Amino acid sequence: MGLPSAASGDARVEAAGQAAAAPLPRFLADVYEDLSRCNKCSLCQAVCPTYQVNPVEWETARGRVALIRDAIEGRLELREIADGPLSTCLTCDNCVAACPPRVPTAQIVSRARQELHEQEGYPRGQRWLLRTVLPRPGGTRTLHRLSRAAQVTGLHAAARRLRITRLMGTVGAMAERVGPLPRRRADQRIAGLPAVTPPVRGRLGFLLCCYQNLVAPEATEAAMRVLLANGFELEVPRLGCFGLPAQSLGDGRAVREMAGRTVSALTGLGVDGLVSDVASCAAHVRRYGGILGGDPELGDAARRVADATDLASVHLERVGWRAPLGPLPWHVTIDEPCSLPLEGPSRRVASALLSRIPELRITPLHEAAMCCGGPGSYATSQPGHSDAILARKFENVVATGAGVLVTENVSCLVQLRAGARWHAPGVRVMHLMEVLDAAIAAAPAG
Numbered sequence: 001m002g003l004p005s006a007a008s009g010d011a012r013v014e015a016a017g018q019a020a021a022a023p024l025p026r027f028l029a030d031v032y033e034d035l036s037r038c039n040k041c042s043l044c045q046a047v048c049p050t051y052q053v054n055p056v057e058w059e060t061a062r063g064r065v066a067l068i069r070d071a072i073e074g075r076l077e078l079r080e081i082a083d084g085p086l087s088t089c090l091t092c093d094n095c096v097a098a099c100p101p102r103v104p105t106a107q108i109v110s111r112a113r114q115e116l117h118e119q120e121g122y123p124r125g126q127r128w129l130l131r132t133v134l135p136r137p138g139g140t141r142t143l144h145r146l147s148r149a150a151q152v153t154g155l156h157a158a159a160r161r162l163r164i165t166r167l168m169g170t171v172g173a174m175a176e177r178v179g180p181l182p183r184r185r186a187d188q189r190i191a192g193l194p195a196v197t198p199p200v201r202g203r204l205g206f207l208l209c210c211y212q213n214l215v216a217p218e219a220t221e222a223a224m225r226v227l228l229a230n231g232f233e234l235e236v237p238r239l240g241c242f243g244l245p246a247q248s249l250g251d252g253r254a255v256r257e258m259a260g261r262t263v264s265a266l267t268g269l270g271v272d273g274l275v276s277d278v279a280s281c282a283a284h285v286r287r288y289g290g291i292l293g294g295d296p297e298l299g300d301a302a303r304r305v306a307d308a309t310d311l312a313s314v315h316l317e318r319v320g321w322r323a324p325l326g327p328l329p330w331h332v333t334i335d336e337p338c339s340l341p342l343e344g345p346s347r348r349v350a351s352a353l354l355s356r357i358p359e360l361r362i363t364p365l366h367e368a369a370m371c372c373g374g375p376g377s378y379a380t381s382q383p384g385h386s387d388a389i390l391a392r393k394f395e396n397v398v399a400t401g402a403g404v405l406v407t408e409n410v411s412c413l414v415q416l417r418a419g420a421r422w423h424a425p426g427v428r429v430m431h432l433m434e435v436l437d438a439a440i441a442a443a444p445a446g
């Protein structure tokens with residue numbers, strides 16, 4: 001690939017350091033100190049999913065950080081590491097969990113992608129999607145109507161047969177991976193939800209993920225039923241995308257715009273808290289204080305929104321589960337979304353909630369915290385890496401012997417369902433809330 005060697009870059013830095021003071025960063029000054037903490041211990045190597053499928057130095061956090069540092073200090077240009085070190089990183093944070101000085105590699109890579117786009121301009125199609133379609137509440141709903149029309153008229157099937165989807169770049173590849181969209185979105189199913197189970201414990205704002213709304217509405221519907229059964233009234237504000245795709249693709253302006261729109265729409269909502277059933281959305285909204293903290297108009301409101309937001313499962317475990325659960329004689333294993341906080345109780349919540357279900361058997365999944373290869377558009381932009389990482393994930397899933405694989409993030413749901421189709425057709429992939437919803441339905445009446 002002709003990439004500069006990270007190791008040779010480090011050697012040059014050390015040699016230069018003996019003769020002169022360290023150079024001033026040319027850009028990315030906000031992450032320069034963070035990346036300077038890398039002590040080259042290599043503990044990140046064994047836990048990086050991309051290094052496992054392509055064992056070369058630049059696939060590790062250490063290699064990526066060294067190359068970005070070389071670019072910041074002027075020994076190479078970011079363009080030279082765009083295809084490879086910058087593009088194959090999953091921004092999964094798996095390395096951060098293993099890194100003694102906690103070098104935030106995912107954040108550094110995201111900032112480097114953003115800097116590269118600022119230097120070279122944003123791809124037009126991506127800019128249109130992130131700045132025009134996704135921020136609007138109706139944007140993805142229009143996409144749903146167009147996709148459904150293509151499915152119903154047979155256009156989608158014809159495009160697949162003729163391999164036209166393969167020529168449509170990222171959009172076509174995503175359509176291939178997601179498969180046929182459900183007929184009704186989650187926001188269209190709300191009217192059919194049951195009433196809240198009294199006594200009412202509070203009123204929550206439900207943050208509807210624009211992507212899950214389209215591709216896995218049954219999971220969102222299940223999450224709402226579970227919250228209602230536990231005594232929480234729900235308010236579902238009409239929102240656009242919260243901004244995570246823009247964060248992963250490095251469009252800082254779109255990140256701030258989407259965060260600002262969301263905060264403005266949520267201000268004055270009159271609820272006791274905000275919940276999301278998508279781990280990556282909840283994690284992203286919880287970063288709003290950092291994204292908009294300096295904004296004189298929205299800073300305080302952004303911090304309030306961030307502090308009020310929780311993953312639905314974490315909220316239920318914190319306030320206490322109440323709905324009766326019936327027996328489910330299922331054998332399940334749990335995959336952990338990378339977007340859950342690295343440490344702390346959230347990583348154990350899914351297991352704690354499922355342990356309440358009578359007759360349910362849980363087998364721990366080896367490398368459960370390792371990314372499945374499906375964040376954002378990674379599966380379509382890096383199909384080779386994504387498929388290899390997914391195959392490794394399913395070797396571990398099959399080894400458990402479980403018939404149900406549980407997750408609580410939409411990208412994981414889509415990726416793992418594709419993995420089950422290819423590697424383990426007998427394994428059903430379910431959102432955590434779908435399993436809990438099934439157990440509530442199985443509870444004896446009365």
Ligand code: SF4
Nearest residue numbers: 038039041042044099
């Ligand atoms: S674990 Fe952290 S400090 Fe060690 S080499 Fe990797 S990034 Fe650097």
Ligand code: SF4
Nearest residue numbers: 048089090092093095
């Ligand atoms: S963020 Fe994930 S893919 Fe990127 S270097 Fe760290 S472990 Fe590897």
